[in-house]
Amino acid sequence: MLTDRVLAGLAETTSPARVLTAREDLLTYASDATPLHRCVPEAVVIPRDTEQVARIVKLANEEGFALIPRGAGTGLSAGAVPTTDSVVMLFPSWNRIIEVDAVNHTAWVEPGVITADLHAAVEPYGLFYPPDPGSMRICTLGGNVAENAGGLRGLKYGVTKDYVMGLEAVLPTGEFLSLGGKSIKDVSGYNLLDLLVGSEGTLAIFTKILVRLVPKPQSTRTILASFDSVGAAGQTVTAILAAGIVPSTLEFLDQVTIRAVESFAGLGLPADLAALLLIEVDGRAHAVAEDADAVDRICRQQGAREVRTASNADEAEDLRAARRTSFTALARIGPTTILEDVAVPRSAVASMLVRIEDIAAEHQLQIGVFGHAGDGNLHPTCITDARDAEAVVRAEAALEEIFDAAVALGGTITGEHGVGLAKRKFLERHTGDPALRFMRQIKAVLDPSQVLNPGKVLGRSARCEHPPLGHPAYEEALA
Ligand SMILES: Cc1cc2nc3c(=O)[nH]c(=O)nc-3n(C[C@H](O)[C@H](O)[C@H](O)COP(=O)(O)OP(=O)(O)OC[C@H]3O[C@@H](n4cnc5c(N)ncnc54)[C@H](O)[C@@H]3O)c2cc1C
Structure with missing residues (x-):
């Protein structure tokens, strides 16, 4: 439970209207687009500027509550799903395209900008922002950078990380960090930009993003x-x-x-x-x-x-x-649609498709597959019913086999949706030491109090153990 002192501190930092605690407001932010994970936050805070973000992060360190940055909530690995005793941080009015630089082919944007709005804004300059996740009409640039989102144009143009040239961010200690810039070449020091892109809201809160643009194809x-x-x-x-x-x-x-x-x-x-x-x-x-x-x-x-x-x-x-x-279309077939994400070397796509078909038959499940065949990134999509605990167990067993099969074929458990809460068990299984240890050490150094999106990606924190949908304890947890 958050203390009254925390709620008063949030209201004092922003304004009372920018702190939501009504049950009906909180329920809106209990889940993202991942169907089997849900947890109601204690509060929602809507900061106005970077200084307020930094002050809220410092308050979280002092008072020991978790902060969950959230864009549009379209994530498919439960990255923006709250943890217990957490406060969701929203950026709904941070939607300005601050600058389009037609000479350097760059744009500075706020994290709440909708991806398709950036596409439209740069077009009159003859420029093009290639990353185009299927959710681009609703998802945000902040969420895209945090997930290193891909999209349909990934084969030729790459993914979000290939377009991030600079970031302004607040670290989990409340310090302000500015990285990169408009210079195309920059090898000064470790590549911290690449560390933060794809960090799933666990290492920094992005407050401003500099993206690279390319000439619009004729x-x-x-x-x-x-x-x-x-x-x-x-x-x-x-x-x-x-x-x-x-x-x-x-x-x-x-x-x-x-x-x-x-x-x-x-x-x-x-x-x-x-x-x-x-x-x-x-x-x-x-x-x-x-x-x-x-x-x-x-x-x-x-x-x-x-x-x-x-x-x-x-x-x-x-x-x-x-x-x-x-x-x-797939979501219309059954009550619950689990849209998954694996990636394999291109040469293994055919074998992966056969494995998915076999696994679906074995577990008597309907699994549709679509995806980015050119770059080996497939989306096995399992149709199930989350109200039926046995069906959920079967779906989870099948998906686990699919992740293992992808890794066995030289691939990975996620090509673009991230680890979040949903796949941390598989990250642990498939990432050997010392890589896993390095990741934990990085998190511990940057976020010693574990305030920023704790339990995501490297989940060891007891703060984020939720009963899954369909589990008898689930309704209790929501009540
Ligand atoms: C129909 C559909 C199609 C999709 N297609 C694709 C696709 O083709 N390719 C693809 O890669 N993904 C796809 N996705 C997944 C999802 O849209 C992406 O992961 C997207 O990047 C999430 O953006 P969001 O604004 O919704 O972020 P959220 O879901 O709100 O958050 C995602 C993560 O970002 C963090 N975050 C959000 N804002 C910030 C910030 N300002 N600072 C730090 N961390 C932050 C959150 O903590 C969380 O960990 C799809 C989803 C749906 C529902």
């Missing part, structure tokens, strides 16, 4: 190819890359996902299709036209049943709909 072509076998789709991915073409997007949908999308969006996709590939090439117009022709040819050579190329922007949006609606 032209884009969008192609949707359908296949009668997963193997043919996999060979097509290999053949496209072997031909020296690097598509900006190379996305895969399996049969379960295709059927769900068809029933949701009615795009005219045959129910017996085994796989779909969404392929986009971008760049200079003449090169794009050549690449698109080559992709079309390769798809047909590899036995595609149909290849559709969009002839204008509206048609391209229609073709993208199959991929963009995958999660929503």
Whole structure:
């Protein structure tokens, strides 16, 4: 329980209106987009500026409560889920794009800026911010940097860390830290930027972010190819890359996902299709036209049943709909959708898909798979019912086998969604010493009082043991 002194300190630092304690407000912040983790915070605080953030962090150190930074709450590893005796920190009005520098190709943004708003804001300058998580219309830059978010354009353009040039942040002790800048090259000292990007709200609270921009591609072509076998789709991915073409997007949908999308969006996709590939090439117009022709040819050579190329922007949006609606479509099949995330070397994508299919059959589960085939990042999505404890146990067992299979194939337990609460057990299992020890030491040095998002990533803290959804103690914990 937070003491009255803490609540008074939060109100004094910000204002009474910026501290929420009403039960209905707190319930809103009890979970993120991860369905099996939930915990009601003791309070929510909305700081106005960096100085207030620093003062709140110092108060947390003095009074011993946990702080949970939160963006839009779209996280898929329970990173923004509160822990007991915690205060959630929100940045809803920190949504200014402070500067777009068209000469240096950079933008300074506040952490609450919605990712798609940054895309739109830089476009009039002929510039482009490539990271495009599927949630880009709602998630924030602060959350993207904290999770090192990827997206559909990762194969050609990389992920969030490839675009962060500078950060202003408050450390877990309340000290202010400024890193990086507009200089493209900078090797002065250890690479602290890379340490903080992807630190999942456990090492720093970002208050300002400097991102790198690139020139907007002159032209884009969008192609949707359908296949009668997963193997043919996999060979097509290999053949496209072997031909020296690097598509900006190379996305895969399996049969379960295709059927769900068809029933949701009615795009005219045959129910017996085994796989779909969404392929986009971008760049200079003449090169794009050549690449698109080559992709079309390769798809047909590899036995595609149909290849559709969009002839204008509206048609391209229609073709993208199959991929963009995958999660929503799958979520309609059952009450609970667990959207997971594994990554394997590209050469192991086909084997990983076979393993997922076998594991789903073994556990009698419906698991749809879609994802970024070009960079080996797949999203096995398990449809279950969190009210049914036995079904949850089966789903968790299957997902555990999927994570182990990814690692056995030379991959990893998460390609872009992070560890948070959801995967800390697997991080421990698959990360050997001394790497795990280094991570714990870094956390201990930067956050000696364990105030910042404790128990996430490296969870040893008793502060974040929640009964899972479906467990009899769960309703009690929420009550
Ligand atoms: C439908 C859907 C599609 C998605 N598609 C993708 C995808 O393609 N690629 C991908 O990578 N992810 C994807 N995600 C996951 C999620 O959107 C990303 O992880 C995103 O970066 C989270 O941003 P957020 O603002 O919602 O952060 P939150 O969920 O609110 O927080 C995420 C983490 O960031 C920390 N955090 C937030 N703000 C700050 C701050 N200012 N300072 C320090 N730490 C902070 C939190 O403590 C937490 O650990 C998807 C999610 C959904 C629901």
